[in-house]
Amino acid sequence: MQKLPLEAFSLRETTPHLGGTAMAGSKLTSTYDLVEQMQYLYVRVVKAKDLPAKDITGGCDPYVEVKLGNYKGVTRHFEKKSNPEWNEVFSFSKDRIQASYIEVIVKDKDLLKDDFIGKVLFDLNEVPRRVPPDSPLAPQWYRLEDQKGNKAKGEIMLAVWMGTQADEAFPEAWHSDASAVPSDGLTNIRSKVYLSPRLWYVRVNVIEAQDLVPSDKGRYPDAFVRVSLGNQALRTRISPSRSINPMWNEDLMFVAAEPFEEHLVLTVEDKLPNKEEVLGKTVIPLSSIDRRLDAKAVNTRWFHLERHLEGEEKKEGKLSSRIHLRVCLDGGYHVLDESTHYSSDLRPTAKQLWKPTIGVLELGILSAHGLQPLKTKDGRGTNDAYCVAKYGQKWVRTRTIIDSSNPKWNEQYHWEVYDPCTVVTIGVFDNCYLQSGDKASKDLRIGKVRIRLSTLETDRVYTHSYPLLMLHPSGVKKMGEVQLAVRFGCSSLLNMMHIYSQPLLPKMHYLHPLSVAQLDTLRHQATHIVSSRLGRAEPPLRKEVVEYMLDVDLHMWSMRRSKANFFRIMGVLSGMIAVGRWFDQICHWKNTLTTILIHVLFVILVLYPELILPTVFLYLFLIGVWYFRWRPRQPPHMDARLSHAENVHPDELDEEFDSFPSNRPPDVVRMRYDRLRSIAGKVQTVVGDLATQGERLQSLLSWRDPRATALFVTFCLVAAVVLYVTPFQFVALLSGFYALRHPRFRHKLPSVPVNFFRRLPARTDCML
Known part of the structure; x- marks a missing residue:
């Protein structure tokens, strides 16, 4: 691979026109001031009435087509309905407008050729301009016209205005960039905000069991307890006291996410020479478990054991056996789902232990430049790029810019900050679903940026172009640059200075520390749960995206990383x-x-x-x-x-x-x-x-x-x-x-x- 000069990997300061007029570094007061203002033409199609019948059966299957030059947006169609309601919004970027008027055409869906019902034309010079936070523009009824401009039967309710990306209609609008995207793929290109599930540590202290009944009455069981929660499974050692009343007194730790979907399953088993025999089983719903906020021990409880009987239909058999447990949801810990070096959140799980915020992080995702093509379209390289930013429990995803190596997002987000010694991570990805239409296809990585908040001066706007570097089997490769605007605002300098005197992690990590091996295992389970839950959102935040943002493979051996650490x-x-x-x-x-x-x-x-x-x-x-x-x-x-x-x-x-x-x-x-x-x-x-x-x-x-x-x-x-x-x-x-x-x-x-x-x-x- 051709070796790039050192300057290609460096950071470049930029001077974008933030907020529409202000330059980077000046005093900004707008709520949408960390991005460049982009002008859009919005068309809200609300509903229609009194549409004429076009089918032989006397019905009408209406839909609306919004045309602006070469761009065309289409609503969904209704069957046999002359008074349909769509309530859909279409947006067209002003930079790409190459026409003097916009057409709103109502058509009737047909098998061979769709029938024309009527249209409404708007001169772009007469479209009103709306600047947020103005009140929303009220839609009006417009009489449909035929092909010659004469009045036709039927009316349509519309609203047409010029606005910016700060408009409340922007996130859910159909964008002209997505004109080639099928309707079922539109949800995969819109900007979205996700929340990580609230994670808890589940502590199971297995104390003892009583009155176990082994199959062989002539021997004492070599008993141990197997505990499972979803796909997590741990077991105690074999009890050193060989009797029908064995003792263990062992702690087992698991990770669970709200809302709780799995139950805690405990089985007492006997270690036989060739197999393991279940002596008893109990199922505990997580919702019934006590929540602990500090180091005080929770009360112990006895749980009755049930046993599956062999033969017939494996009926459940009642036993006199029972097991003594201390089970709790440990809310005093912070459940690590990120690498400790790049943590964006250090708060304990229990909200009662949270401290007041010390400031606000604001991030403007402006654009990307020179992205390396990752796929081909019509014989040329292209990208369908989007950004994901993660800080604390909040994930944000920008809209996907279709077929562009220099996408412009200009989207702004903010997070509450509880600790300045945290890291915000921004990743750039290529949306592979749009080309293949296959949900099994994986979104490709373009690059990642990490910014530690403690390295930022308060209330200063940082506008830089960050290199997107990826390591490939052929070597390091610059995939392009992403332009960001970052501002860390502090509400109280005294409170922030006080944070530096506090422990990095919650107190429980020091009063009852977990071993390094436990933390590694629990972090692996936590990342699996987070990626699984976010993958079930609509649209899903894909597993490969979540794992890349959380640095799941950071622990894998690397000769290169070992050398780098040695020289560090x-x-x-x-x-x-x-x-x-x-x-x-x-x-x-x-x-x-x-x-x-x-x-x-x-x-x-x-x-x-x-x-x-x-x-x-x-x-x-x-x-x-x-x-x-x-x-x-x-x-x-x-x-x-x-x-x-x-x-x-x-x-x-x-x-x-x-x-x-x-x-x-x-x-x-x-x-x-x-x-x-x-x-x-x-x-x-x-x-x-x-x-x-x-x-x-x-x-x-x-x-x-x-x-x-x-x-x-x-x-x-x-x-x-x-x-x-x-x-x-x-x-x-x-x-x-x-x-x-x-x-x-x-x-x-x-x-x-x-x-x-x-x-x-x-x-x-x-x-x-």
Whole structure:
């Protein structure tokens, strides 16, 4: 793939005409001021009356055709109805109008050729202009005319006006861009707002069971409990107490979404040599479960167990067995459905625990430029692009712009903000349903943008063109650019500053923390539930779209991502390494004047130790003020170089795009496995070295080496006596002068403390 220059992946600031007149960065007050104003001609077709009969049977199957130049919108038709009601709105972009009048034609649906009933013509120069938030334009009755302009039988109620995309009729209107879309596909191209389902953690504490009845009366059951909720299933360990009254006292966690559709199903089972026998079963509706908001334990309950009897018709049998449970909906946690690095919402599930909002996020999705064609139409490449933005529980989807590589949406949305340390995600997709008409076809990814709110200045309008980068098996590819306008408004600066002193997650995550493995499993279940629920909306927000926005595959192994993370660590450590090198140069007198100044500063700080902390904090203050000149002025964006996507090896890309489990030939998998073993061996060595140093520190007082510990303990006693009788300033000066001694007093051999430390034992000799 051809390597693009670095500028192609950078962020560009733009100056669109927001709100119709204002330029980006100026004071804007309109409620629809983060997008460019677009002019539309609207036609509302309400109803008709007294339409003449056209069929042989004396009936009429009317529909309305709205024509403007080459564009034509059609209403649905009614059968045998002379007074139909449509109440449909048609919109035509002013930029594409190439006619001086608009025709509203009423026709009769027929098998061979539709019959003409009548029409109404409007001169575009006489169409009134309506500026929101003006009152809606009232529709009027118009007399139909025949082909020659004479009055015909029947009347139609219409409203025609010029407006903008801020008009309340805009979201549900038929757009001229969709003239080639079949009527059953119109819902798939309109803008929509979705809400994620409210997610809860379900905690099931399995305590004990009583009076279990195994099939073999001569043995005690090896009992365990299997708990399932929808497609989630977990089980306890086998009870260590083998009796008819086993005990477990285990916590099992699940994810559920409101409204609750599945029940909690618990089965007590006996582990037999060749099978597992059900000893009892109970079903618990989630609506009957207590809701917990804090760390207080909920009351326990006994549930009766029922058992399926073998034979005949597998009737339900009543048992005296019962199970002791503590079940609750844990509302004090935040159910993670996003990656913790890109979370857009950190609130607990229970609304009673929510804190007041601190501001509003406003997003204007303006346009896209230079989108790479993802499909062909009439022998040329094209796109049917739309945007999806996700923040908190609210998802928004723009309308689909048909057959355009430079679509203009100009749609504005807003969200309430509860925490500034969150991320809004905007994705661009290609609508594949319009071309194939197959609901099984997947919408293709074009690119994604993430913006962390804490990196934005409050009440400033950011207008930038963001590169849309996608990683393909052939390398990183720029798919185009998306132009956004973003504003983060703060209602109370004091409340926002207070947020920085609060824990990132709700208190329950710290009082009763979940393990990393639990969080990973629960997040997988949460994303599955969210994608399933949003996929059932109308129009559906497709599964592949939701999973891409939620970064479902972020945990998959990637050689490229591993390299990128390694160099990120090196970048973090580079500052410490630079300070170490600078201090080494001071100690070796590379610059005599600097070393002498450091000696003077060191003596002052030792003689006046009360100046140490003020000096450190003053130095940090001056560094912060100095760096203010180079503060970032643009929001963060996808960085191809940081992601190591520019020079990645083709085989590493092929490995990253491989399915799980792998479907590559055995020799390729073997080569990659050997490469992974080689890299993992190096990581293993580094981790082992770090563990060795820590174990040597522990062995100073553990008497694993009695002579070394005796020497260290004796040294500590002598040091305690010496430091007690010697002034601290003298000890500090002596230590500092020793560290800063001239190179002629230095030796290349390691010092005595280093030699002693390296001789301390570690647990490496116990490793196999």
